[in-house]
Amino acid sequence: MALIYVLKEEGAALKKNEAIVTFNCPVQANFDFELESVRTCNSCGGQVIRTESFSCLPVDLVPGGSVQDSLDQYFKPCELEVRCQYCGGQQASVVQKFQSLPRVLLLQVKRFNYNVRRGKLVKLQDQLKISPDLNLGTHSVTKVQPPRPMNWQDLSSSLSQRAQIHKPSGSSDETSRHQGGDVPSTARSQYKISSVVSHIGSSINHGHYVSDSLDGSDRWLSFDDDIVQERAQEKVLQKRGDRAYLLFYEHR
Numbered sequence: 001m002a003l004i005y006v007l008k009e010e011g012a013a014l015k016k017n018e019a020i021v022t023f024n025c026p027v028q029a030n031f032d033f034e035l036e037s038v039r040t041c042n043s044c045g046g047q048v049i050r051t052e053s054f055s056c057l058p059v060d061l062v063p064g065g066s067v068q069d070s071l072d073q074y075f076k077p078c079e080l081e082v083r084c085q086y087c088g089g090q091q092a093s094v095v096q097k098f099q100s101l102p103r104v105l106l107l108q109v110k111r112f113n114y115n116v117r118r119g120k121l122v123k124l125q126d127q128l129k130i131s132p133d134l135n136l137g138t139h140s141v142t143k144v145q146p147p148r149p150m151n152w153q154d155l156s157s158s159l160s161q162r163a164q165i166h167k168p169s170g171s172s173d174e175t176s177r178h179q180g181g182d183v184p185s186t187a188r189s190q191y192k193i194s195s196v197v198s199h200i201g202s203s204i205n206h207g208h209y210v211s212d213s214l215d216g217s218d219r220w221l222s223f224d225d226d227i228v229q230e231r232a233q234e235k236v237l238q239k240r241g242d243r244a245y246l247l248f249y250e251h252r
């Protein structure tokens with residue numbers, strides 16, 4: 001997980017390099033999204049609205065639940081003890097929603113929890129029903145911004161660039177997004193599973209990581225070091241239920 005933050009830092013450094021003016025950070029382009037957080041005072045109804053950028057969502061395991069259940073739990077309104085700037089009230093409720101959507105939603109399943117009694121991180125082996133599809137519509141603002149379509153030309157020029165290239169005047173950069181228009185947010189918020197990274201082992205200090213991914217021909221391939229095998233999607237989702245650690249869902 002730390003790798004995507006390292007890549008973002010490297011990307012930010014490359015953007016500052018005057019010789020690489022068109023570099024598009026792949027983490028930012030593919031994984032970043034914004035959440036709007038609305039805090040409402042329980043006494044006077046006064047609201048504080050904030051928008052924050054994220055690259056992944058850490059979700060809890062819901063006993064007997066699916067990925068959609070874990071996601072729904074993440075977005076459940078919560079109560080907070082905080083002093084209201086308008087009336088001095090001490091209680092507020094907080095609701096978070098997607099303001100913009102990522103091309104690929106990365107979910108980190110919280111399988112490593114600190115156990116107070118044992119004084120260490122322990123791995124949760126709970127079964128997770130890996131949903132093949134996700135809908136973020138109910139967790140999105142009405143006019144949520146969909147992800148910008150993939151621009152392979154931009155990406156290849158970023159990766160192969162050796163000399164200074166000036167952008168034509170009036171061209172847009174990666175931070176500009178097209179508007180959602182009047183398409184309902186549920187129709188714009190459909191995702192399908194494209195990759196699963198699993199931790200095989202009983203603790204955080206021991207084990208092995210394997211990954212299962214869709215290739216360009218809609219085949220699922222399982223990667224275990226130098227062993228690559230083709231598998232049916234339903235078998236992958238069932239087999240990885242008690243060990244999935246990272247889940248990648250592509251916008252469609």
Ligand SMILES: [Zn+2]
Binds near residue numbers: 042087088
């Ligand atoms: Zn208040």
